Amino acid sequence: MPVPRLSLIAFACAALMAAGCDGPQHGAVIERPAAAPPLELQTLDGGSFRLADQAGDVVLLYFGYTHCPDVCPTVLADWARARRLLGAKAADVKFVFVSVDPARDSPEVAHAYAMQFDSSFVGLSGPEAAIDRIKRDWGFAAFPEGDTRANDYGVAHPASTYVVDRQGRLRVLYHPGVIVEDLASDLRKLL
Amino acid sequence: MTLLAACGRVAADAPGDNPLASHAGWTRTADSGATAAVYFMLTNRGSVADTLKGVSSAEANTVGMHVSMQQGRMMQMAPVTALPVPAEDSVAFQPLGAHVMLTGLRRPLVEGDTIAVKLEFGSGRTLEVRAGVRRP
Ligand SMILES: [Cu+2]
Numbered sequence: 001m002p003v004p005r006l007s008l009i010a011f012a013c014a015a016l017m018a019a020g021c022d023g024p025q026h027g028a029v030i031e032r033p034a035a036a037p038p039l040e041l042q043t044l045d046g047g048s049f050r051l052a053d054q055a056g057d058v059v060l061l062y063f064g065y066t067h068c069p070d071v072c073p074t075v076l077a078d079w080a081r082a083r084r085l086l087g088a089k090a091a092d093v094k095f096v097f098v099s100v101d102p103a104r105d106s107p108e109v110a111h112a113y114a115m116q117f118d119s120s121f122v123g124l125s126g127p128e129a130a131i132d133r134i135k136r137d138w139g140f141a142a143f144p145e146g147d148t149r150a151n152d153y154g155v156a157h158p159a160s161t162y163v164v165d166r167q168g169r170l171r172v173l174y175h176p177g178v179i180v181e182d183l184a185s186d187l188r189k190l191l
Numbered sequence: 192m193t194l195l196a197a198c199g200r201v202a203a204d205a206p207g208d209n210p211l212a213s214h215a216g217w218t219r220t221a222d223s224g225a226t227a228a229v230y231f232m233l234t235n236r237g238s239v240a241d242t243l244k245g246v247s248s249a250e251a252n253t254v255g256m257h258v259s260m261q262q263g264r265m266m267q268m269a270p271v272t273a274l275p276v277p278a279e280d281s282v283a284f285q286p287l288g289a290h291v292m293l294t295g296l297r298r299p300l301v302e303g304d305t306i307a308v309k310l311e312f313g314s315g316r317t318l319e320v321r322a323g324v325r326r327p
Contacts (some may be wrong), residue, residue: 036303056250059232064205065282066225067225067226067294068226069226069227069228069257069268069287069290069292069294070257070259070268070287070292071259071266071286071292071326073219073285074227074286074287076287076327077219077327079259080327107216107319116220116327117327118221140264140265141265145267145268151295152226152253152294154265154267156265156267157265157266158260158264158265158266159264160264175261176287177287
């Protein structure tokens with residue numbers, strides 16, 4: 001006997017609600033979120049940024065490089081627009097750009113770059129060993145493309161924005177072309 | 192008479208007239224020495240396909256055509272040496288896709304400035320793209 005269409009829809013809704021209709025709806029939502037890998041880098045004021053210390057805030061992370069002509073500025077400009085859409089709630093969201101090109105990006109350069117998009121943004125870099133450790137802990141590669149002697153080489157880097165929730169769990173990945181309104185609406189649900 | 196003269200098709204078919212045009216060119220503010228991407232819409236109003244073969248600009252030490260591509264979980268860029276521009280069609284240079292890349296900017300790009308990029312085509316035609324500088 002064919003199942004009436006309506007009850008199928010009802011079932012789908014129930015399943016969605018069980019999964020949490022209140023959670024993020026866009027991007028690649030991680031089904032069983034676990035603690036995000038560690039991330040710690042020195043900041044310009046002599047302190048350090050520790051991801052583990054950010055509990056209570058939602059943290060967006062992008063691993064890129066400041067010589068990136070297209071993708072990184074597109075992502076950071078979209079972040080800035082999403083942040084404006086959040087209004088006062090943006091105070092509980094941290095937007096963090098991490099350079100995977102430590103040879104050219106000092107912590108100063110990385111931070112100045114991130115701040116061009118929004119003065120609240122954090123830009124981080126560090127010694128090559130520290131960046132290598134992050135790549136290992138987070139399980140991604142990042143490597144120069146082209147002749148590194150020329151100083152105008154590109155760097156292959158992860159495509160996605162990683163979002164860590166207020167409990168420090170890696171929750172959602174967004175591809176670079178995510179619609180800003182969708183990103184903002186998801187962030188609101190995580191707050 | 193006036194109406195006929197204003198018709199784009201008639202103008203495009205006139206001998207010596209360039210069927211290639213660009214509009215909506217823009218780039219982001221950037222520091223001297225930095226890297227920038229130039230975006231624009233390229234239109235071929237002619238009835239013959241062409242190929243974009245070269246890009247140049249006085250604004251940067253190196254100028255090239257690139258396309259950003261997602262490869263698995265990674266974001267990479269590939270150089271483009273020839274880009275087909277079909278007849279009566281448009282090609283978009285846009286974020287996360289094709290762009291003219293300026294490496295080693297010779298001056299800071301300030302909001303409100305306009306920069307020029309020269310395009311060279313297989314047909315021998317050239318086109319100057321003008322791109323306004325916007326805040327990121
Ligand atoms: Cu490029």
